[in-house]
Amino acid sequence: MVTGGGSGIGAAVAHRFAADGAAVVIVGRTREKLDKTAAAAPAGATVLARTADLTVPDEADALIASVVADLGRLDVLVNNAGVPSFGTVEAVSPDQWRAAMAINLDAVYHTSRASIRHLRVTHGSIVNVGSSGGLGGDYGMVAYNAAKGAVVNLTRAMALDHAPEVRVNAVHPGFTLNTGITAGATPDTPVVKSFAERIPFGRVAEPEEIAGVVAFLAGPDARYMTGAQIPVDGGLSATNGQPRIEL
Template structure:
């Protein structure tokens, strides 16, 4: 595995939240980070706020389109000479039961949360094989269990879980593939503007053994571990970063 200061890292969905935090973490370690998304202004904000250490390059692409995913990876390797880490973070929430979600909305959720992972990984694998690099997929606790009223999102994130396992098997030992599954996290696209004292946040926090929501930087730390040398024998892993939420049965706390 390359020295951190030599690595080229592509982070999708990097305009804000977890993606921006991941990009900043790799930049602080000295990597060259390519931040990808649909909105240049947001990506430029991520680049401008990056800590000293590495360099951050902005690229716009719609990764639900296979040709754009292929062009992104090809141009990155052509310009920078290599690819060491792909972080598939791009995604978007969706609400509704199967009865309420229209077919076109269902397809759109799958395109953003699942198809983009497939397209970008497919384009990247051969380049990662050359560097013995890795893929880290950012899933969700919603892929490890069900939510009320989030049928399409849960289905897409559940598929990311098993896609991660399949890729880990298919591409070992040259390319490691793992997934991080955040729980309720503040300062992301869906939680922008929420603060810890708001009733909705307190409702989530009341279910979490840590008693609070996560911050994007806490997710980024686990992504960085999986992409680093200390995880060189880890592949196919599904790591929840949820403050202990998944350890519970869902029954209420009873003090005895």
């Protein structure tokens, strides 16, 4: 099951799992976006769309129960749903703060809580999609950074509590095309070019490149990994922030 599966990284993850032969459930709030993702899946794939507001505990519980009832089991939960949030601590209103926490953090808790007993049966795994903004700060994104930073330690705590039956890991994408704030952007868009200048690879990520790491963590080749925090950022987190020195 992939939350936030209607576009961007979530859609790419769903298509990767489908291509690998899994039955995939994609979850989001907008049916039209989910249906487009399902329609674009590889031929013969099983991709089922379900709408739910995962910031509401009862909706998360009902969703997981229906998925297990219909498909018989749950092997992997990918907590991908999230939204950007902008503003400094003095500019972000309490309502904006709560909204950022509800989607980026609370939904991870709600779906994980509802899923864990089913994943224990299958010795399954959870992959949380965090952000480079959870591993370091951004200018003017205080609520988003706080929520994604909490996902880092939530991942670690769940990994400890549920090993060895359920593995819990996190992927932390850097700036990625075709996601919430980059929808419609191209490599020539000014903000994309600004990021690319700082990234050792010289470009920003494609959603499929994040999906490959999610698939690895969910699969048997990562069977001895839990609590891992994997940045997928083209090497950006490897730098200490100083400029290239030309001698």
